[in-house]
Amino acid sequence: MKKQILHIDVNNAFLSWTAVNMLEKGSDIDIREIPSIIGGDETKRSGIVLAKSMKAKEFSIKTADTIYEARRKCPNIKIFSSDFKIYRKYSDMLYQLLLQYTDKIERFSIDECFLDMTEYLMKATLIEKANEISKRVKEELGFTVNIGVAHNKLLAKMASDFTKPDKVHTLFEEEIKTKMWPLPISDLFMLGKKTVPKLNNMQIKTIGDLANSDKNLLNKKFGKHGIQMWEYANGIDNSEVQYKKEKPKGVGNSITLSQNVTDIEKLEEILLALTEQVTYRLRKYELLANTVNVQLRTSNFQDTSHQGKLTVATSSTKEIYAKAKQLLIQMYHESMEIRLIGVRVDNLISKEETQLSLFQDKINEKQEKLDDVVDKIKEKYGYNSITRAGKMELNNTLKLKDIKE
DNA sequence: TCTGGGGTCCTAGGACCC
DNA sequence: TCTGGGGTCCTAGGACCC
Numbered sequence: 001m002k003k004q005i006l007h008i009d010v011n012n013a014f015l016s017w018t019a020v021n022m023l024e025k026g027s028d029i030d031i032r033e034i035p036s037i038i039g040g041d042e043t044k045r046s047g048i049v050l051a052k053s054m055k056a057k058e059f060s061i062k063t064a065d066t067i068y069e070a071r072r073k074c075p076n077i078k079i080f081s082s083d084f085k086i087y088r089k090y091s092d093m094l095y096q097l098l099l100q101y102t103d104k105i106e107r108f109s110i111d112e113c114f115l116d117m118t119e120y121l122m123k124a125t126l127i128e129k130a131n132e133i134s135k136r137v138k139e140e141l142g143f144t145v146n147i148g149v150a151h152n153k154l155l156a157k158m159a160s161d162f163t164k165p166d167k168v169h170t171l172f173e174e175e176i177k178t179k180m181w182p183l184p185i186s187d188l189f190m191l192g193k194k195t196v197p198k199l200n201n202m203q204i205k206t207i208g209d210l211a212n213s214d215k216n217l218l219n220k221k222f223g224k225h226g227i228q229m230w231e232y233a234n235g236i237d238n239s240e241v242q243y244k245k246e247k248p249k250g251v252g253n254s255i256t257l258s259q260n261v262t263d264i265e266k267l268e269e270i271l272l273a274l275t276e277q278v279t280y281r282l283r284k285y286e287l288l289a290n291t292v293n294v295q296l297r298t299s300n301f302q303d304t305s306h307q308g309k310l311t312v313a314t315s316s317t318k319e320i321y322a323k324a325k326q327l328l329i330q331m332y333h334e335s336m337e338i339r340l341i342g343v344r345v346d347n348l349i350s351k352e353e354t355q356l357s358l359f360q361d362k363i364n365e366k367q368e369k370l371d372d373v374v375d376k377i378k379e380k381y382g383y384n385s386i387t388r389a390g391k392m393e394l395n396n397t398l399k400l401k402d403i404k405e
Numbered sequence: 406t407c408t409g410g411g412g413t414c415c416t417a418g419g420a421c422c423c
Numbered sequence: 424t425c426t427g428g429g430g431t432c433c434t435a436g437g438a439c440c441c
Contacts, residue, residue: 013441040409040410042406042407043406044409045406045407045408045409046408046409046410047406047407047408047409048407048408048409050409063441064408064409065407065408066406066407066408067406067407068406068407069407069408082409108440108441109411109412109440109441110441111441112441189439189440190438190439190440191439192438192439192440193438193439194437194438194439195438195439223415223416224414224415224416225414225415225438225439248412249412249413249414250412250413251411251412252410252411252412253410253411254409254410254411255409255410256408256409256410291433291434293434301408303436303437304435304436305434305435305436306434306435307433307434307435308434309433340409340410342410344411344412
């Protein structure tokens with residue numbers, strides 16, 4: 001049986017949501033109607049464009065432009081900072097509305113969902129449902145979406161990317177040739193800026209060129225990725241809408257430093273703060289990590305990373321930090337000017353599934369109690385109420401036990 | 406005042422084993 | 424006579440996504 005799939009994509013999500021939030025708070029301007037962007041903080045060297053209004057787009061401002069660049073293109077551009085709490089709120093509101101149509105929803109990102117409508121259609125057609133959702137989101141939530149209508153996820157996603165904003169597009173099998181094949185290959189999902197020039201060199205310029213090229217040759221040149229791009233160009237995708245909540249495969253936290261850092265002790269302090277955030281989230285998911293990975297980016301954008309296995313899966317701040325610190329010391333050289341530092345944990349397993357020796361259990365129990373106290377304080381008084389970062393020895397935090405809840 | 410931060414998946418190559 | 428050859432596990436790095 002053919003699947004009935006919708007892909008919902010919020011138009012200029014961060015900017016639209018900021019606009020709606022401002023209007024709700026009594027603002028008399030709608031920043032969607034003026035040249036405006038959501039951007040990072042230049043003084044913290046994270047000054048890139050995260051979202052732009054249609055008016056800003058007219059000045060050919062692009063996502064990921066530097067703010068400096070955006071201002072050069074449009075000197076009186078209005079810049080607003082990002083706030084993920086607001087985005088989460090509107091994303092959840094959208095999700096709640098969509099749940100009224102199907103419970104088979106995959107939250108692909110904060111502003112994109114796939115809906116599997118196969119079992120829920122009844123008499124109405126897929127296109128009618130898409131139009132109804134589009135209208136309701138606009139009227140009830142105050143922002144607009146693009147909706148792609150198709151029989152698989154890839155085609156639905158491609159369709160939602162056609163003309164914007166506030167549009168419903170179909171991309172059924174018989175429409176692939178006319179609607180998708182004339183597009184440049186850079187428009188195809190999963191074809192990024194490294195692969196596009198390689199294909200162009202092979203005289204493959206449009207998605208149609210790719211669809212009609214030699215699959216075996218692509219396999220030889222690009223491996224698995226080659227097969228996938230050929231299938232995508234031909235509209236082939238058998239993947240399911242992943243509507244069940246999945247636990248993450250890894251958890252990470254990184255930061256671009258406001259100034260380059262050369263002092264290893266300073267880096268260790270930052271690493272500890274990052275590790276605390278990571279392990280806190282890990283414990284929320286009730287997962288344990290088996291590997292720790294530390295990433296460094298130097299002032300000239302050289303990325304290096306080291307990873308190592310833990311002897312026993314854990315979510316303990318102390319143990320994960322100990323490994324992270326060891327990795328940092330391995331990697332770091334005197335001459336390095338560090339721009340970015342990050343830590344992530346991978347190979348996660350769920351806590352219940354783990355079987356530990358009695359001995360390990362004893363050790364873990366002690367650490368868990370400490371982490372528990374810290375987590376509770378954070379939940380009660382906010383994340384920044386407590387931090388073990390700094391010169392403070394980890395063991396000193398045992399004193400926290402004395403703090404009453 | 407150039408270039409974010411959160412992820413997932415894949416691949417090449419080394420170590421080690423039989 | 425030129426030092427095979429699978430298999431597995433692990434790590435570093437790259438490509439891509441939003």
